[in-house]
Amino acid sequence: MDQIAVRAPAKINLALDIKGLQADGYHQLETIMQSVSLCDHIYLKKTNRGIKLTNSVPGLPEDNHNLAYRAAELIFNQYYRNGSIEIHIDKKIPVAAGLAGGSTDSAAVIKGINLLFGLGLDYPQLLELARAIGSDVPFCLKGGTAFAYGRGDQLVQLPDLKKTWLVLVTPPKEVLTAVVYQQYDLIKPELTIPMEDLKGIIKNGQNIYWNEGWNNVLEPVTAGLIGDITEIKEMLKEMGAIFTMMSGSGPTVFGVMPDREQAEQACQKWPRSTDSVFPVYTYKQDFRE
Numbered sequence: 001m002d003q004i005a006v007r008a009p010a011k012i013n014l015a016l017d018i019k020g021l022q023a024d025g026y027h028q029l030e031t032i033m034q035s036v037s038l039c040d041h042i043y044l045k046k047t048n049r050g051i052k053l054t055n056s057v058p059g060l061p062e063d064n065h066n067l068a069y070r071a072a073e074l075i076f077n078q079y080y081r082n083g084s085i086e087i088h089i090d091k092k093i094p095v096a097a098g099l100a101g102g103s104t105d106s107a108a109v110i111k112g113i114n115l116l117f118g119l120g121l122d123y124p125q126l127l128e129l130a131r132a133i134g135s136d137v138p139f140c141l142k143g144g145t146a147f148a149y150g151r152g153d154q155l156v157q158l159p160d161l162k163k164t165w166l167v168l169v170t171p172p173k174e175v176l177t178a179v180v181y182q183q184y185d186l187i188k189p190e191l192t193i194p195m196e197d198l199k200g201i202i203k204n205g206q207n208i209y210w211n212e213g214w215n216n217v218l219e220p221v222t223a224g225l226i227g228d229i230t231e232i233k234e235m236l237k238e239m240g241a242i243f244t245m246m247s248g249s250g251p252t253v254f255g256v257m258p259d260r261e262q263a264e265q266a267c268q269k270w271p272r273s274t275d276s277v278f279p280v281y282t283y284k285q286d287f288r289e
């Protein structure tokens, strides 16, 4: 086998709380992460010319500022000295949008290189590499539904959610994750998020009543930085969303839709042409130990 294609799904946060600061300066999170069907496609090919990375969209880093490049560098350094690979990223997930686009590409490269080079690394070894790259990369290895804590890299896998249709809306505004967290420290919005109850609902396979406590403590922070969040939430509700929330540090907002038809219709009729809009559904865990 000389080449392999790996799917890299986006993630959203179904709830996100901050419990304090860690000794390393990272924020101590409690969050429920969920993979969705919007995917980048990663093409990996063995070569003999070092690591070469290309993207389908211009303007993205093609050196070790790209988390996918860093994943290849790290795995080769530790497990396959002088490994060479061509990585092509067919980018569908909006960049710097709160959807873990860079992290999921990185996780896909780790899994892909492990298979392509027959390295035989087990999940704990892959997890260690993922943790060294970024906070969201560990979740992206397995995907599905998980409770994440620590800086977001400690995981408790939860049962797969019943297939749920959503609309993702990404406004054309960039917000840097680090800036959102800094701003959070200044504002510290008071929101009560009953995380144990929310986890319990998913664990027991119960129906989710979205308006009961599902919340993201970073949402008022990013909404204060860019105006679009509130407007998008209102528009999603007008289009039939039963619940809306910002994902991660934003600026993507998702709406939970009653069914596929309404999700697709909302995207077709979306009035702001500058937003990126996607009908998606919740994805199951796609990697088992």
Ligand code: C5P
Residues within 6 Å of the ligand: 025, 026, 027, 028, 029, 133, 134, 135, 136, 150, 151, 152, 177, 178, 179, 181
């Ligand atoms: O880990 P990652 O590189 O994705 O994080 C980007 C930035 O977001 C960090 O440098 C940090 O400033 C902030 N962050 C944080 N607490 C977290 C995750 C990220 O403060 N749990």
